[in-house]
Amino acid sequence: MWRDLAAIGRHSGSGGYRRYAWTPADTDCRAWFEAQATGRGLNYEVDRNGNQWAWLGDPGAGDAVVTGSHLDSVPDGGAFDGPLGVVSSFAALDELRARGAAFRKPLAVVNFGDEEGARFGLACVGSRLTAGRLDPDDARALRDADGVTLAEAMTRAGRDPGAIGPDPERLAGIGAFVELHIEQGRALDLEDRPVGVASAIWPHGRWRFDFRGEANHAGTTRLADRHDPMLTYATTVLAARKKARLAGALATFGKVDVAPNGVNAIASRVRGWLDARAADEATLAALVAAVEQAATERGDRDGVGVTVTRESFTPVVEFAHDLRDRLAALITAAGPGGPVPVLPTGAGHDAGILAEAVPTAMLFVRNPTGVSHSPAESAAEDDCLAGVTALADVLEGLAC
Numbered sequence: 001m002w003r004d005l006a007a008i009g010r011h012s013g014s015g016g017y018r019r020y021a022w023t024p025a026d027t028d029c030r031a032w033f034e035a036q037a038t039g040r041g042l043n044y045e046v047d048r049n050g051n052q053w054a055w056l057g058d059p060g061a062g063d064a065v066v067t068g069s070h071l072d073s074v075p076d077g078g079a080f081d082g083p084l085g086v087v088s089s090f091a092a093l094d095e096l097r098a099r100g101a102a103f104r105k106p107l108a109v110v111n112f113g114d115e116e117g118a119r120f121g122l123a124c125v126g127s128r129l130t131a132g133r134l135d136p137d138d139a140r141a142l143r144d145a146d147g148v149t150l151a152e153a154m155t156r157a158g159r160d161p162g163a164i165g166p167d168p169e170r171l172a173g174i175g176a177f178v179e180l181h182i183e184q185g186r187a188l189d190l191e192d193r194p195v196g197v198a199s200a201i202w203p204h205g206r207w208r209f210d211f212r213g214e215a216n217h218a219g220t221t222r223l224a225d226r227h228d229p230m231l232t233y234a235t236t237v238l239a240a241r242k243k244a245r246l247a248g249a250l251a252t253f254g255k256v257d258v259a260p261n262g263v264n265a266i267a268s269r270v271r272g273w274l275d276a277r278a279a280d281e282a283t284l285a286a287l288v289a290a291v292e293q294a295a296t297e298r299g300d301r302d303g304v305g306v307t308v309t310r311e312s313f314t315p316v317v318e319f320a321h322d323l324r325d326r327l328a329a330l331i332t333a334a335g336p337g338g339p340v341p342v343l344p345t346g347a348g349h350d351a352g353i354l355a356e357a358v359p360t361a362m363l364f365v366r367n368p369t370g371v372s373h374s375p376a377e378s379a380a381e382d383d384c385l386a387g388v389t390a391l392a393d394v395l396e397g398l399a400c
Contacts, residue, residue, distance in 0.1 A: 001087045005032055005071075006079060016076030016375035021114035021125070022050075022153035029071040033111045036090050042109070047170060048163040049129040050113040050154065056093065057106030063175035064106040065399040067092070067391065070115035070126075070350060077116070078377025080182040084365065084384065086111055088180045092392040099392075101400040105175065112350040119144045119153075121206075122312055127350040131357050132166035139164060171357045176323055176398055179351040180363045180391050182379055186370035187343045194386040196341040197328045198319055198362035201352040203284050204277035205313035209236060209253075209295060212305040215260060215268035227303035229270040230258070232295065239294035240274060247287045249278035250346055273311075277346040281316055317352040320359040327361050330397040331390045347372075363390055 009017045009025030019025045030052060037044040037054030045053050057064070069085025089109040096103075113126035120142040128134035140151035140161050151161035188196050211229035237253045244251035255273040274291065278284035292308045299306040324342065331340045343364070351360040365387035371377050 001036065001090060005029070005083055005087065008032065009073065011076060014076040014375060017073040017079065018075060019071060019073040019077075020119040021072055022150075022157045022159075023119070026072060026113075027157060030111070033071065033086065037109070040090070040093065046159075047130070047167060048165065049126050049167065050159050050164075051126045051130065052111040052113075054090075054109040055106060056108070057103060059106055059108070059173060061106050062173045064108055064173055065395060066108045066110055066174050066177045067179065067395060068108075068110035068112070069179050069181060070112045072114055072116050072118065074116045074118050074373045076375060077118075077373050078371075078375055080367075080377050080379055081184070081372055082115060082181075084182050084379065084387070085180040088365075088384070088388045088391055091388045092395055095388060095392040096396055096400065099396070101396050103400050105399040106173075107395065107399050115350055117312075120150050123206075123348055124350055124353045125150070127353040129164050130167045130170065131353055132168065133353060133356075136165040168357075171354070174358045177351060177354055177358050177360045178327070178363065178391070178394055178398070179349055179360070180365065180387055181347075181349060182372065182377065183343075183364035183367045184345065184347045184370070184372040186367065188341060188364060188366040189368050189370065191341050193341050194366045194383040195331060195390045196343050196364045196366075197324055197331070198345055198351075198364060199324065199342045200319060200344045201314070201317040201348060202277045202279055202344060202346040203281045203314060203316040204275070204346065204348055205284070205288075206311045207274040207276065207288060207292075208309045208311050209233070209272045209274060209292075210305075210307040210309070211236075211270040211272070211295075211299065212307075213266070213268055213270075213303070216266040218264045218266055221266060226266055228266050229302075229304045230267045232299045232302045232304040232306065233270040233272055235298045236272070236291065236295040239298075240276075240291045243287055243290045243294070244276070247278065247283055247290075249276065249283055249287050251276045251287060251291060279344070314348055314352060317355045319351070319355060319361050323359045323361045326397070327363065327394050330394050331363075333393075363387060363394070 009019035042054040070082040117123035142150040154161040213229035214227040240251040257271040
């Protein structure tokens with residue numbers, strides 16, 4: 001499975017993946033998922049929001065156990081973020097069948113669409129729509145960098161954007177959702193453990209900072225006469241790092257758009273996107289407010305206007321304690337090594353979106369370097385296999 005999936009959407013220059021929603025690479029990933037489902041005799045379907053499902057048993061029976069993740073990527077992302085969860089889900093099902101497990105509940109593997117938000121700027125679109133946490137009209141109006149709307153992209157890919165929206169009946173039939181994911185940090189590596197259980201997801205969001213200045217000639221305009229938004233932006237980037245460090249939080253400007261974007265021109269506009277995360281919502285709100293204040297104060301000095309727009313926000317997610325504790329007990333009981341590590345994460349996931357509607361939990365597989373959202377993202381094969389075994393043990397305990 002890993003070999004078959006590995007080449008899809010990989011960029012020859014960077015070595016990273018560019019599997020963006022509703023592109024040819026995404027279509028190829030979806031074809032791979034369908035082949036894995038039908039090859040195992042599972043009932044394959046695509047829901048109204050473009051999420052793919054592979055069912056063992058009757059989906060209408062209720063109290064289903066669902067596992068899976070996503071197949072799309074960030075720009076030049078790694079091979080494991082998302083796909084490891086989908087591949088491991090199919091592998092865990094294979095393991096359970098090899099054990100001769102008797103299923104008493106329906107089991108499904110899912111691939112949620114557009115989890116990373118790399119193309120349209122909003123993460124977890126597929127799961128947000130399903131859970132009723134994204135207005136369908138707002139979703140259809142999302143645009144990529146080329147001005148293509150989500151509705152247009154779905155239509156070109158053969159899906160009906162008019163059908164998207166909440167899917168409460170589907171969610172009501174799910175008794176538990178378990179997502180396996182590579183850890184996006186080094187906590188497990190520092191504890192020398194291959195697998196862990198998530199306790200919570202930090203609150204996080206994306207904010208767009210617009211800096212409006214005045215275009216002018218870089219070679220003739222006196223420094224004193226400039227209204228340079230790039231200067232204000234650069235100062236804001238440094239302020240975000242300092243404010244995050246003081247708050248024990250995280251703040252990153254990872255994307256920037258400049259106009260007119262000429263080497264010998266002072267910019268007229270700089271638009272930067274802030275990703276901010278913290279252990280609690282009060283800390284996060286204070287952090288973003290402090291960064292905005294720093295930007296505004298510097299803008300006043302530079303003669304630059306500053307506007308901040310919140311584009312997305314996900315509150316803190318506490319995974320269902322009973323399900324989380326049961327997962328930890330099932331993994332510990334199945335193997336040596338003592339209690340399984342239980343750890344929080346600053347990364348968002350489909351499991352976090354669904355947590356308000358269904359009991360959800362997450363398993364993490366060790367990431368020896370902690371690097372993620374990068375071609376250098378990696379995991380050892382033995383650890384990945386340990387993750388499959390742990391997921392199989394969990395699914396057996398929940399569904400068999």
